[in-house]
Amino acid sequence: RRQGFPEIVFGEGKTAEQILTIVQSLRTRNDSVLVTRISREKAVFVQKECSDFEYNEIARTLAWVREKPKSVDSYIAIVCAGTSDLSVAEEAAVTAETLGIPVRRIYDVGVAGLHRLLDNIDEIRGATVSVCVAGMEGALPSVLGGLVTNPIIAVPTSIGYGANFNGLSALLSMLNSCASGVSVVNIDNGFGAAYNAAIIYKLVHKKEVNCDEDFIF
Amino acid sequence: RRQGFPEIVFGEGKTAEQILTIVQSLRTRNDSVLVTRISREKAVFVQKECSDFEYNEIARTLAWVREKPKSVDSYIAIVCAGTSDLSVAEEAAVTAETLGIPVRRIYDVGVAGLHRLLDNIDEIRGATVSVCVAGMEGALPSVLGGLVTNPIIAVPTSIGYGANFNGLSALLSMLNSCASGVSVVNIDNGFGAAYNAAIIYKLVHKKEVNCDEDFIF
Amino acid sequence: RRQGFPEIVFGEGKTAEQILTIVQSLRTRNDSVLVTRISREKAVFVQKECSDFEYNEIARTLAWVREKPKSVDSYIAIVCAGTSDLSVAEEAAVTAETLGIPVRRIYDVGVAGLHRLLDNIDEIRGATVSVCVAGMEGALPSVLGGLVTNPIIAVPTSIGYGANFNGLSALLSMLNSCASGVSVVNIDNGFGAAYNAAIIYKLVHKKEVNCDEDFIF
Amino acid sequence: RRQGFPEIVFGEGKTAEQILTIVQSLRTRNDSVLVTRISREKAVFVQKECSDFEYNEIARTLAWVREKPKSVDSYIAIVCAGTSDLSVAEEAAVTAETLGIPVRRIYDVGVAGLHRLLDNIDEIRGATVSVCVAGMEGALPSVLGGLVTNPIIAVPTSIGYGANFNGLSALLSMLNSCASGVSVVNIDNGFGAAYNAAIIYKLVHKKEVNCDEDFIF
Amino acid sequence: RRQGFPEIVFGEGKTAEQILTIVQSLRTRNDSVLVTRISREKAVFVQKECSDFEYNEIARTLAWVREKPKSVDSYIAIVCAGTSDLSVAEEAAVTAETLGIPVRRIYDVGVAGLHRLLDNIDEIRGATVSVCVAGMEGALPSVLGGLVTNPIIAVPTSIGYGANFNGLSALLSMLNSCASGVSVVNIDNGFGAAYNAAIIYKLVHKKEVNCDEDFIF
Amino acid sequence: RRQGFPEIVFGEGKTAEQILTIVQSLRTRNDSVLVTRISREKAVFVQKECSDFEYNEIARTLAWVREKPKSVDSYIAIVCAGTSDLSVAEEAAVTAETLGIPVRRIYDVGVAGLHRLLDNIDEIRGATVSVCVAGMEGALPSVLGGLVTNPIIAVPTSIGYGANFNGLSALLSMLNSCASGVSVVNIDNGFGAAYNAAIIYKLVHKKEVNCDEDFIF
Amino acid sequence: RRQGFPEIVFGEGKTAEQILTIVQSLRTRNDSVLVTRISREKAVFVQKECSDFEYNEIARTLAWVREKPKSVDSYIAIVCAGTSDLSVAEEAAVTAETLGIPVRRIYDVGVAGLHRLLDNIDEIRGATVSVCVAGMEGALPSVLGGLVTNPIIAVPTSIGYGANFNGLSALLSMLNSCASGVSVVNIDNGFGAAYNAAIIYKLVHKKEVNCDEDFIF
Amino acid sequence: RRQGFPEIVFGEGKTAEQILTIVQSLRTRNDSVLVTRISREKAVFVQKECSDFEYNEIARTLAWVREKPKSVDSYIAIVCAGTSDLSVAEEAAVTAETLGIPVRRIYDVGVAGLHRLLDNIDEIRGATVSVCVAGMEGALPSVLGGLVTNPIIAVPTSIGYGANFNGLSALLSMLNSCASGVSVVNIDNGFGAAYNAAIIYKLVHKKEVNCDEDFIF
Numbered sequence A, B, C, D, E, F, G, H: 001r002r003q004g005f006p007e008i009v010f011g012e013g014k015t016a017e018q019i020l021t022i023v024q025s026l027r028t029r030n031d032s033v034l035v036t037r038i039s040r041e042k043a044v045f046v047q048k049e050c051s052d053f054e055y056n057e058i059a060r061t062l063a064w065v066r067e068k069p070k071s072v073d074s075y076i077a078i079v080c081a082g083t084s085d086l087s088v089a090e091e092a093a094v095t096a097e098t099l100g101i102p103v104r105r106i107y108d109v110g111v112a113g114l115h116r117l118l119d120n121i122d123e124i125r126g127a128t129v130s131v132c133v134a135g136m137e138g139a140l141p142s143v144l145g146g147l148v149t150n151p152i153i154a155v156p157t158s159i160g161y162g163a164n165f166n167g168l169s170a171l172l173s174m175l176n177s178c179a180s181g182v183s184v185v186n187i188d189n190g191f192g193a194a195y196n197a198a199i200i201y202k203l204v205h206k207k208e209v210n211c212d213e214d215f216i217f
Ligand SMILES: Nc1ncnc2c1ncn2[C@@H]1O[C@H](COP(=O)(O)O)[C@@H](O)[C@H]1O
Pocket: A007, A008, A009, A010, A011, A036, A037, A091, A189, A191, A192, A212, A214, A215, A216, A217, B180, D083
């Protein structure tokens, strides 16, 4: 039952040693392993023993997959508004990829520069499901929701200052979206959005779904 | 493009006359029509002209479907914690049904009486996707998320008093859920949850998805 | 110094008798008089004595202008997202008109139906300044701000429910707008937005600006 | 009157020297001494003079008991949801133990992995009173409250991110618990919960209760 | 298992007819029945059929006990700060009495008139456990906690105005109490406090504890 | 006009050099100079040039008075709840003293140890006006307000954790005080409270009041 | 001890009958009686028995004084920003007058019309102490505090809408006032401000101060 | 289309290398370049390659203009309350200047020292539009709004402590301003205010307006 979906380790608050121990044990009984919220220092420490693990600086993830998923036509779109949201968007992208789901990144398409969003709208419409990441006023999921029919998982980010209140403005925007087809996860929770998207993707494309439910904070 | 998914009218803040006009125009070019957040008085007014519209007292919905969907094996589960959440749960159920999706209601399975939830867990596990409605501490989606693998759309309700702050406690709980596979919609937004679930259901079961995006508040 | 800009009376919390007395005194020394936030009942009472005052049901305003402004090419655009925001948008429109400013109404162009906004974008671009009214997630000013160069006065409305928190979500969105050229007034303050827009309009079009600064709550 | 219940020192904001002075004076007239919220550095400093004091790294406590309590059948259960909550749970456990109360630790039984909680439910049911520690959505006390009859002292922790708002989500959840028999203490207040549980335990088991009420912040 | 502790019905949001039906069914299999948050009108309706049910105007409770508890020496103290808090205090008192627990009322002993509190302190010290009800600044549990050793269940009330924010000020005060031995329930939750106190009382006095967990909101 | 009341410099955000320049200029035309919120490092730098300035470590103030006030019978009481509030209480005390007002310190008299407060009540009653400093639940001004007749200036402090929300709980408590004769200043604003008390003291005792109103942040 | 300061009854939440009983008992042993927050209906009921009680419609107070205070030179200034704040200002004024303190009303001097404030500044400067009432942005105490030296008791009112949040904006403004000599009471608490001012006035003018502390909410 | 208005780069969260690359590319196709929120360290790094860029320490901006704007009579006024607000005011000033708009600085004119504001009022009245920066209670725009007729863009700053809540008090004040002609931008958003003011200035003075909309966070 540990196949299909990888083990995912929440790196925050764990020492490099603890992560290494967990990771070494997991790789023997899993097809992939993902550590999120891990700093470069800790990652380097783990990579000394596990040289086939790949660190993603922006996403702050450390990932290993036994076998690359074969390329397919269907995919999840990871859409994000601005460069400051990249970290959360990449956490989502790497999570989905490690879960074996093909991903297409459509970045830097915030609503203040609508033409860029419209230029890419067909690719987003083609996705089985989209993860939509935005900070500040969090307007992107509302605009996107009006343009695409498939489900959108919205991720507010804590990017902004002042009356942003650490992501509250984007969170409230997304919860109040007047477009239908939008549901929301916690502020900065790129992992959670990708996980939701992955379940939907697997349901639609009849892949085996064996999620690991054992993660506890 | 107006087929498959019905026109949906947000009744709040519209007069009975306005609703009647809209509804009469919609039924000529659609296969189903749904009015949400409509009082009994307004519904009765509309029904005088449109006697085949059905009013649901608890959901506060007025609905009409040209043709009942033929019964199938797959379904959406509408799960709710307590009797006070019924209104929101029924709004979700009627919305899904009007969208042509088979629904199973699993009500009154709040976490303080865990046995009732466990008694019904197989039916929930069998659903393509679940809508999970809860007020007060909003703990149900977290417990459910640990027991089922398919996606859960969580709906916080404004049921409670004191430190509930009109649904804030349930909303925050759901956004912070430690179970994966849970995404969230606005407080009391039964309609939105069902709409999200319907899109996923149709994707999975290859039904034609022609959502109407004109639902305007 | 009482010319050019009218006297404006804040009707809320004043009796019909008080409003009548104020209004009768003002019209003798002014070119126009505006009462905002006034109910139909009170308006009817005033109109008995002042039959040339016009009541606007949606805006809840009672207005009188000595002389209609002659039509000109330049104008203020009053843009609004949905039907529920009409009341605030009309308060803005009537305020601007009573202040002698030509107004064009571009209503029902919320971001979830982008095509309608894009269909009207040239008219908005042609405005000296726009008032942009939106509730719920308040995304319209951000999208509009990216499409037009002239100033936008954004008005959040209290339209919504749940995590809308009486307009807080729209207010925070607008304050965090990633588009430049957007400034914000209080929730539901259609009057204030129009007043700001009117000052800018008069500066640009070299009209005499004699605002009455004496209003005190 | 200084017997039975130990002196408890709140270490935060006190220097190592201040703590040492207090601790040396207390041990002469008490049967036990407890310092909470104390860093390893300060603890090591105190231990140089007081080598029989034990430091608990996770709980961040420094404790000394003249005589170990003899083992008895009855006990307090310290229940906690996840590894991140360990620090608060251990503060509670050490506090209870220093107060002379037998403790059983039931850790890592969060609601997203219900089976682990159910596997341990008999041990929790056997406790005179439980301290229940949880962060994020804080759902554990509600589930536990439905499964056990004896009193539960719930402790929200500040574990989480985003819409957790430093423990607010867990706090509101617990205050709104739909299970009866649950009362709540401050966020991260493991000490306070254990102290409450200890008073109840001593009342039930007829031990002498001589609490020191003199602690002032 | 339905003995010892009564069935408790949350009256809010239920019709008089619904309450009557529940109440008639409960009394056949229970020793006592309690309805909380019930208006006089609904109570009168129920009393027509169930004339031995007693309505408490201030507590807004409707209660029936098969057999009065025999008087004993031990008791719960219900302490409250001001007359405005009476409604919550009485809800607590009636709940405890219906649960078969002797109650002593010590009312109107708010901290601004300290002498009244000190005059009654011995009676409060004699209680097995106290329920302490206060609105506005909610200071009473802190003062009481310093004067008594036994557990205190604090109930913030929504009494106050302005910066009281519907009980938030009293709630935060009680959660931050610098006195130990104080735990807190939801704003205005007199029922919950009494239920907690009753469990503790029964544990201490070796009464059979068979709580009904079916109290569902 | 610079006599009687000293110049007061807000040290936060100013460099040591800036403070020195200001201080040297002020002492030539004033009878006293006070710098608040200044670190030891900056103070030492200033003292090199101004060796007759006194640094108060706890209050974080640097003060100089041309002539000590002659001792009199009347005084301001600075009352504080716990050791953690000392910093704010001392800021108040030093401010009052530099303003030439005799001060009596009554510290560590928090409401959880009522006897200590009652032991000192006569000295507080003898004060012309009291400054009352408390963190956490901020209950002290309510208790004190019931015991003394003269005015109380209440200062909430940011001392506490969790649901304290950086002093919000104490602030709300004090604003909702059910005792009359209590007014409130900003969280941690020992300076402001003492300044208010000083004005009242000087009015009562007919001293010349020449406050400097020029301080601007 | 019941002389000098009157008995004050908080009318809100009391029935007309209860108020009558209290009032009749108080007048026999006091020189004056004041009921605040009392509706016209209740007042009329009381006046039937107590015809020498005077009702103030705006202040919503019912007051009786055995003997009018003889006119003196010194006075309290009640300053208010706008007509909407009149109710709170009058509650303050009537309270002070019933307490035997001469009052001068300086109304409608909000900061947006600065000249009116400056025209009246000498009268405010002449007051022993000022009560300063303002809603909306609550800026008046800051401006006033810079213009007068004597103490100012600031009262935020709940007047406003939208981002006013029922007086929160005015409350925060006043607590953050950059002018010294300003302290704050609860939102809409005209009574409390006047009571504070009265104590200060009596101290300064050597009147006997025998406050009644029994004002209970 | 890249003329007239410069490219503006948001420096926060970008590395020195990233900024250098952007800046070098922009200067070839623009007449001016502005980097905001950039530290001295990063600025020095960029200046090594781009020695004609000017760093403003207080504003934390790095700016380059091909050609200084010729001096004209009309201007924008940048008004600020206190020294602590200088950083935001200077960000506004430098932004406007880089946009080619003449600026006059009127600093340190907070409402607690009204005379300084009144001494400078004619210069502010002469401005086409004013940017008004204030922290703490944020009262300045209300006072200014009553004194000048032209538009005011208000900028709340995060300056203050305690109940300031990082600029919330100033933000709410400005949104609730009782003076008309005031609109608001985000807390500390000096850039946004200046950009708004610049658009208005250019409209009024018929300069070519070619705003760059690509400013992306
Ligand atoms: N970035 C993330 N945010 C939220 N949850 C995460 C994240 N990364 C991993 N998780 C969850 O945390 C669980 C592992 O937690 P742990 O056992 O503490 O490593 C995984 O199963 C995931 O479901």
